[in-house]
Amino acid sequence: MFQVRIHGRGGQGVVTGAEMLSIAAFLGGRHAQAFPSFGSERTGAPVVAYCRIDDKEIRLREPILEPDALIVQDPTLLHQVNVLSGLKETGYILINTNRTFDELGLGDFVKDYRADHLLTVPATELAMRHVGRPVPNVPLLGAFAALGGLISLEGVLAAIDQKFRGTVAQGNKDAAREAYEIVMNQEKKAQAHHA
Amino acid sequence: MLEQCEGSHAVAKAVALSRPEVICAYPISPQTHIVEGLGAMVKSGALTRCEFINVESEFAALSVAIGASAAGARAYTATASQGLLFMAEAVYNASGLGLPIVMTVANRAIGAPINIWNDHTDSMSMRDAGWLQIFAETNQEALDLHIQAFKIAEELSLPVMVCMDGFILTHAYERVDMPDQAQVDKFLPPYEPRQVLDPNDPVTIGAMVGPEAFTEVRYLAHAKQMQALELMPHIAEEFKKVFGRDSGGLIKPYRLDDADTIVIALGSVLGTIKDTVDDLRNEGVKIGVLGITSFRPFPIEAIRDATENAKRIVVIEKCFAVGIGGIVSRDVRSAVQNRQQSVLTVVAGLGGRPITKASLHKLLIDTVADKLEQLTFLDLNWEVVNRVLDREKHLRRSGPIAEGILRDIGSVSSGIA
Numbered sequence: 001m002f003q004v005r006i007h008g009r010g011g012q013g014v015v016t017g018a019e020m021l022s023i024a025a026f027l028g029g030r031h032a033q034a035f036p037s038f039g040s041e042r043t044g045a046p047v048v049a050y051c052r053i054d055d056k057e058i059r060l061r062e063p064i065l066e067p068d069a070l071i072v073q074d075p076t077l078l079h080q081v082n083v084l085s086g087l088k089e090t091g092y093i094l095i096n097t098n099r100t101f102d103e104l105g106l107g108d109f110v111k112d113y114r115a116d117h118l119l120t121v122p123a124t125e126l127a128m129r130h131v132g133r134p135v136p137n138v139p140l141l142g143a144f145a146a147l148g149g150l151i152s153l154e155g156v157l158a159a160i161d162q163k164f165r166g167t168v169a170q171g172n173k174d175a176a177r178e179a180y181e182i183v184m185n186q187e188k189k190a191q192a193h194h195a
Numbered sequence: 196m197l198e199q200c201e202g203s204h205a206v207a208k209a210v211a212l213s214r215p216e217v218i219c220a221y222p223i224s225p226q227t228h229i230v231e232g233l234g235a236m237v238k239s240g241a242l243t244r245c246e247f248i249n250v251e252s253e254f255a256a257l258s259v260a261i262g263a264s265a266a267g268a269r270a271y272t273a274t275a276s277q278g279l280l281f282m283a284e285a286v287y288n289a290s291g292l293g294l295p296i297v298m299t300v301a302n303r304a305i306g307a308p309i310n311i312w313n314d315h316t317d318s319m320s321m322r323d324a325g326w327l328q329i330f331a332e333t334n335q336e337a338l339d340l341h342i343q344a345f346k347i348a349e350e351l352s353l354p355v356m357v358c359m360d361g362f363i364l365t366h367a368y369e370r371v372d373m374p375d376q377a378q379v380d381k382f383l384p385p386y387e388p389r390q391v392l393d394p395n396d397p398v399t400i401g402a403m404v405g406p407e408a409f410t411e412v413r414y415l416a417h418a419k420q421m422q423a424l425e426l427m428p429h430i431a432e433e434f435k436k437v438f439g440r441d442s443g444g445l446i447k448p449y450r451l452d453d454a455d456t457i458v459i460a461l462g463s464v465l466g467t468i469k470d471t472v473d474d475l476r477n478e479g480v481k482i483g484v485l486g487i488t489s490f491r492p493f494p495i496e497a498i499r500d501a502t503e504n505a506k507r508i509v510v511i512e513k514c515f516a517v518g519i520g521g522i523v524s525r526d527v528r529s530a531v532q533n534r535q536q537s538v539l540t541v542v543a544g545l546g547g548r549p550i551t552k553a554s555l556h557k558l559l560i561d562t563v564a565d566k567l568e569q570l571t572f573l574d575l576n577w578e579v580v581n582r583v584l585d586r587e588k589h590l591r592r593s594g595p596i597a598e599g600i601l602r603d604i605g606s607v608s609s610g611i612a
Contacts (some may be wrong), residue, residue: 019201022368034368041537059365059466062551 001054001065002150004173007083008073008137010074011043016163017071017137018049022140023162024155025053033058046081053113071144073123075104084109092147093165096123096136114192119143121179130175131168142176146183153180196373202334202364205371206299206357207232211242212379213297215264215271216386218247219256224311225361226301230273244454253278257285257298264402267391269345272296275361276303279317283324290325292400293386293390294309295348297341298326301361302462302513304546308494308597312547313361313514315461318490319522325416327423328491329443329460331359335371339442342374342489344432345383350426351419352389358490360463362547374438382437420492426575426612427489445494447486448501449474452481457505459498459527461487464511464543464550469554480563487523498530506539509562510556511573513544520570537565543573580602 004021015036022034030053037048050064069092070083077083078095087093088113088163095101097120101110110118121143124137138160143152153176160172187195201456207229210218218237220230228348236242246263253274255467260270274282279300289296300318306311318328331337337359344355359365390400404412424445431443449469451457458468465486473483485501487494502508508531510524519525521540524530528538540559544550554574582603587593 019368023199026197032199032368034364036366058369060470060552061463061467062549065551185303186546 001053001060002051002068003066003129004030004051004069004071004144005064005067006049006051006071006073006137007077007081008047009043010045012047012073013135014073015049017073017141018051020138020141020156020159020163021051021144021151022053023159024145024151025051027155027158028151029194030054031056031058037063042057043082046077056115062143068148069094070171071140072096078104078106090117092117092119092145094119094121094139094140094147096121098122098125101140109128111182113133115185115193117147118190119147119183119186121180121182123175126175126178127172130178131171139175140181142179144175146180155167157182196369196375196449198373199368200247201228202337202359202367203228203301204232205334205338205373206341206359206365207236210271210297210299210372210611211245211339212376213271213342213345213372213383214269214380214385215242215245215297216268216349217260217270218245219250219259219270219272219273220247221253221256221274221278222251222421223253223275224301225303225313225365226273226275228365229299231300233271247504253282257282257289258297258298259514260296261285261292261294261300264296264388265390265392265518267386267388268292269349269386270296271298272299273299275301276311276317278304279321280305282322286321286324286326288401288500289354293352293416293419294354294400295345295352295386296390297344297348297367298354299341299453300356300358302358303361303375304435306475311361311548312361313357314393314545315548316514316545318356318358319514321490323430325352325353326491327353327355327420328429329355329489330487331364332447332463332486332488334359334364334369334467335440336372336442337364338373339434339438339440342379342383343434343443345386346433347423347427347430349386349388350421350430353416353419353423357476359571360460362464369521372438372440374448374495378437382434386588412477415570422490423489424494424496443488444612445487445489445497446501447488449486451481451483451485452524454504455506456480456482456559457485457502457508458482458511458559459485459487459502459508459523460511461490461523464513467552468511468549468555469551472560474552474556474558475563480559482559482563492524493526493530495530498527502531502536503519505536507539507565509559511541511543513538513542515542515545521549539567540572541567541571541572548574553593576604583591 018034022032025032123139243299513541
């Protein structure tokens with residue numbers, strides 16, 4: 001089972017992001033379970049959503065305490081909420097930012113993590129450019145599709161079509177594709193460095 | 196067809212496929228997405244021959260459903276928590292009149308203190324109101340149970356509450372196998388009422404009954420629930436023939452063969468319990484799980500038979516009767532009376548506190564070692580409790596408990612862990 005925890009703020013599409021991740025995994029033939037943290041969501045308040053992915057039925061209903069991957073939609077949360085709590089040593093971190101892990105003050109925390117598991121993508125910028133609104137959830141899913149082959153970019157694009165219509169769907173698809181390319185390039189660099 | 200969707204959406208679609216004729220809607224979390232989904236289907240024309248009525252309260256929601264059902268319509272509504280309490284008088288009327296309304300309860304705690312999260316206190320408060328109460332473990336089962344509920348309700352002329360864990364199921368996206376209209380039509384015939392308000396053939400539904408016959412009317416309500424014990428397994432069989440799935444019935448045994456210890460629970464927590472029990476089995480512990488699908492009627496015989504060879508039974512329940520202890524476990528005790536088995540009560544998951552595998556694992560290890568007390572509150576923070584008790588001992592004006600506790604634990608607003 002692969003467990004993803006998404007952190008963001010109310011209004012950034014955190015819950016929708018987890019739901020779409022589960023749709024993309026489902027379309028890839030997996031079992032998936034997505035659910036929100038059930039807070040009293042308000043615009044700007046910290047929000048958490050979860051997604052489990054497995055090859056068999058998922059029965060577990062507890063919140064994800066030890067994620068295999070973290071998606072951070074808003075890096076300002078890093079110093080307010082215990083975002084990194086429980087992340088496995090082999091885990092992935094994907095952050096919406098145009099800064100580096102060192103610049104975000106995470107250099108020390110991530111020093112034992114694999115370089116190709118640490119990724120950043122300027123998802124808000126991509127969303128502003130392609131969708132016209134600061135909703136980083138979809139580009140982050142595009143970026144996530146570039147990691148480890150858990151979900152495919154095609155799955156993300158199909159999930160976008162299930163959730164959105166018209167120009168919003170098109171803009172999100174363009175943003176997801178660009179984020180995918182950005183992360184693919186980072187991955188190649190990190191792996192070359194690793195090798 | 197398989198689809199990945201929200202639990203509320205799965206239930207809304209199942210209700211729509213059951214061809215309801217009147218839907219009464221009043222929003223309350225975590226039920227709202229269900230009636231919103233149905234409203235959208237009526238508006239778009241996807242659900243036809245159905246009147247969607249926005250009412251002014253939960254009391255009105257069920258009262259309008261009662262009127263619609265008495266006039267011969269297949270009627271549906273949904274609620275949760277305080278909403279169910281607000282319609283309490285109508286809840287008793289619907290069952291007392293024998294009207295086959297189906298209502299979803301998206302289980303949520305009851306205030307005060309106000310809490311929007313999941314536990315079973317709401318539907319448990321209506322356990323003796325004469326409705327059938329069936330509990331869903333997964334979104335697939337919630338979907339299936341709604342289709343079965345209309346059939347069970349109409350066969351018996353009794354209302355059915357389908358209980359599903361608020362947020363944990365209603366707001367979870369997971370895979371469901373959505374039936375098509377032809378399948379549902381094959382399983383669920385059009386509503387043929389036992390009683391109907393018809394100007395051409397007038398009857399009184401709701402005649403006043405005095406001491407001369409009240410006991411008999413009430414006994415018949417009980418007799419009908421006993422008939423439900425016979426009927427529900429048959430309906431589950433019929434359902435399997437049409438849809439190819441095991442869903443519904445009275446109880447769900449899991450790894451009970453040779454089990455010395457049996458865990459009993461209702462609803463979505465069964466999944467986490469089964470995962471924990473699998474781990475314990477791998478460690479060599481002889482333990483199994485018994486899920487209760489039908490809480491009303493309570494399947495005394497089925498539970499008695501399923502637990503016959505166990506040394507101990509532990510009931511994990513998301514509710515409790517203040518001043519005495521467990522609710523489900525008390526009923527379980529009546530099923531296994533005169534046996535040398537301990538029946539232990541564990542209260543867990545109140546007001547949305549997560550029930551984790553780690554906590555369950557520790558709890559069940561203690562259970563097997565006979566170290567558990569009769570009544571246990573899972574993950575209860577004694578430090579917090581004792582601080583309040585201490586404050587009350589030393590201060591006359593100790594203040595409101597809820598606010599004091601939030602201050603003690605340093606939480607400015609109640610929220611996520």
